[in-house]
Amino acid sequence: xxxxxxxxxxxxxxxxxxxxxxxxxxxxxxxxxxxxxxxxxxxxxxxxxxxxxxxxxxxxxxxxxxxxxxxxxxxxxxxxxxxxxxxxxxxxxxxxxxxxxxxxxxxxxxxxxxxxxxxxxxxxxxxxxxxxxxxxxx
Amino acid sequence: xxxxxxxxxxxxxxxxxxxxxxxxxxxxxxxxxxxxxxxxxxxxxxxxxxxxxxxxxxxxxxxxxxxxxxxxxxxxxxxxxxxxxxxxxxxxxxxxxxxxxxxxxxxxxxxxxxxxxxxxxxxxxxxxxxxxxxxxxx
Amino acid sequence: xxxxxxxxxxxxxxxxxxxxxxxxxxxxxxxxxxxxxxxxxxxxxxxxxxxxxxxxxxxxxxxxxxxxxxxxxxxxxxxx
Amino acid sequence: xxxxxxxxxxxxxxxxxxxxxxxxxxxxxxxxxxxxxxxxxxxxxxxxxxxxxxxxxxxxxxxxxxxxxxxxxxxxxxxx
Numbered sequence: 120x121x122x123x124x125x126x127x128x129x130x131x132x133x134x135x136x137x138x139x140x141x142x143x144x145x146x147x148x149x150x151x152x153x154x155x156x157x158x159x160x161x162x163x164x165x166x167x168x169x170x171x172x173x174x175x176x177x178x179x180x181x182x183x184x185x186x187x188x189x190x191x192x193x194x195x196x197x198x199x200x201x202x203x204x205x206x207x208x209x210x211x212x213x214x215x216x217x218x219x220x221x222x223x224x225x226x227x228x229x230x231x232x233x234x235x236x237x238x239x240x241x242x243x244x245x246x247x248x249x250x251x252x253x254x255x256x257x
Numbered sequence: 258x259x260x261x262x263x264x265x266x267x268x269x270x271x272x273x274x275x276x277x278x279x280x281x282x283x284x285x286x287x288x289x290x291x292x293x294x295x296x297x298x299x300x301x302x303x304x305x306x307x308x309x310x311x312x313x314x315x316x317x318x319x320x321x322x323x324x325x326x327x328x329x330x331x332x333x334x335x336x337x338x339x340x341x342x343x344x345x346x347x348x349x350x351x352x353x354x355x356x357x358x359x360x361x362x363x364x365x366x367x368x369x370x371x372x373x374x375x376x377x378x379x380x381x382x383x384x385x386x387x388x389x390x391x392x393x394x395x
Numbered sequence: 396x397x398x399x400x401x402x403x404x405x406x407x408x409x410x411x412x413x414x415x416x417x418x419x420x421x422x423x424x425x426x427x428x429x430x431x432x433x434x435x436x437x438x439x440x441x442x443x444x445x446x447x448x449x450x451x452x453x454x455x456x457x458x459x460x461x462x463x464x465x466x467x468x469x470x471x472x473x474x475x
Numbered sequence: 476x477x478x479x480x481x482x483x484x485x486x487x488x489x490x491x492x493x494x495x496x497x498x499x500x501x502x503x504x505x506x507x508x509x510x511x512x513x514x515x516x517x518x519x520x521x522x523x524x525x526x527x528x529x530x531x532x533x534x535x536x537x538x539x540x541x542x543x544x545x546x547x548x549x550x551x552x553x554x555x
Contacts, residue, residue, distance in 0.1 A: 132270060132274055133270060133271060136270055136289065140291065140345060141291075141345075142293070142294040142344045142345050143294060143295070144291045144293060145290070145293040146288060146289065146291060146369075147288070147289040147291060148286065148287070148289075148365075149286070149287040149289065150285070150286055150287075150361075150362070151284065151285040151286075151287065152283070152284055152285075152358075152475055153278065153279075153282045153283060153285060153354070155280070155281060155282060155283040155356065156280040156281060168474065169403060169404060170474070171401065171403050171448070171467055171469070173451050174448055174451040174467070175474070177451050177452075199474060199475075206280045207278060207279075207280055210474075210475065211474070211475050216291070218293065220290075220369065224288075224362065224365075224366050227362075228362050231284075231358065231475055234474060234475050235472070235473070235475040237453075238472060238474045238475075239403065239448065239467075239469050239472055239474075240472060240473070240474025240475075241403055241404030241405070241470065241472060241473055242473040242474065252404050252405035252408075252470070253473035254443060254471040254472070254473040255405040255443065255470055255471055255473075256441060256443060257443045290555055306554065307484060308554070309483050309547055309549070311531050312528055312532075312547070313554070315531050315532075337554060337555075348554075348555065349554070349555050372554060372555050373552070373553070373554060373555040374552070375533075376552060376554045376555075377483065377528065377547075377552055377554075378552060378553070378554025378555075379483055379484030379550065379552060379553055379554070380553040380554065381484075390484050390485035390488075390550070390553070391553035392523060392551040392552070393484065393523065393550055393553075394521060394522060394523060
């Protein structure tokens with residue numbers, strides 16, 4: 120079972136946990152991305168996330184499907200936020216339940232690593248003196 | 258910064274997340290142990306956790322200290338529950354924040370793996386037809 | 396054939412719009428579209444990479460573009 | 476010397492109590508205590524392992540036990 124969500128409202132940790140909970144699960148791993156106040160030694164003021172919404176949802180679904188094929192996991196929730204986020208706010212939550220904890224850790228890590236490579240979402244870092252689209256240039 | 262808690266009341270996921278949150282953090286990994294309904298093919302009714310409380314707390318503190326020494330992590334919360342737990346309830350939550358996510362995953366996994374080996378807490382599985390202390394016999 | 400193009404992230408800044416229409420020859424492929432875009436917006440060539448999505452799927456290059464397809468410029472992603 | 480012993484998990488079922496007092500010779504070590512316990516409660520030898528904690532720390536064997544020490548039997552742990 121998979122739940123994918125793309126939302127401009129704050130993400131809900133407890134909702135992710137509740138979705139993946141299962142009487143068959145021995146462990147749940149949850150990754151929570153948070154907006155960091157510095158990047159490459161420079162102070163960040165906030166981030167802006169833009170998504171190609173329909174495709175971002177279908178790519179997140181593909182990754183969750185692949186995680187369920189690849190690892191012995193029960194349920195997966197992937198929630199991603201869009202819009203302007205301040206320091207400490209949460210752009211992404213990934214929750215995975217499994218019978219045994221190793222699979223939950225492996226799948227959660229696979230999902231966040233793959234999401235950052237393939238899902239059409241873009242992050243702009245906003246500094247005191249300008250803005251930069253992350254990863255855009257070599 | 259480290260928060261260790263041993264409690265006979267339900268654990269609080271949001272409290273663990275809030276403790277480790279930091280403006281310097283780019284990612285948080287949270288492991289949530291849950292009581293599974295089966296073990297070795299047999300239906301489990303509930304679990305009972307007993308702790309040598311003072312030593313359990315000092316051993317959890319040691320593991321958290323070691324995680325902070327070993328990995329590039331910012332804050333660690335380790336909350337463990339005692340007493341009777343039903344299927345789906347949460348015996349343990351470990352939350353770790355880090356500048357970069359890889360360290361959060363590595364440290365969280367290290368803490369739960371080590372906790373299961375060294376912390377003086379004991380789990381009794383309660384079946385329809387009897388009870389077994391987990392790991393007691395070869 | 397005129398195709399509607401969605402544009403995201405830094406590509407939106409380069410093209411100056413989040414959607415535009417582009418005239419393509421019949422039987423144009425994704426590679427043809429990329430060439431036309433790079434010619435018209437040379438700054439696209441300075442990006443680490445840029446991909447084209449055809450109907451919400453990453454395209455490899457040989458796919459033909461049809462009139463009602465949804466085509467999008469995907470600059471390097473950075474979600475999460 | 477009489478030492479107070481805390482007992483947990485399956486060891487509690489074997490000894491039949493969660494705390495007991497045990498008479499030890501002067502200068503008894505952890506190893507001496509383990510031997511006395513195994514003789515008195517042979518089912519302890521059937522456990523995968525059992526450790527002794529001395530003042531909330533795992534003991535290795537050679538430590539001397541003093542009168543006010545807190546000593547505990549630690550059967551195989553299974554927290555988490």
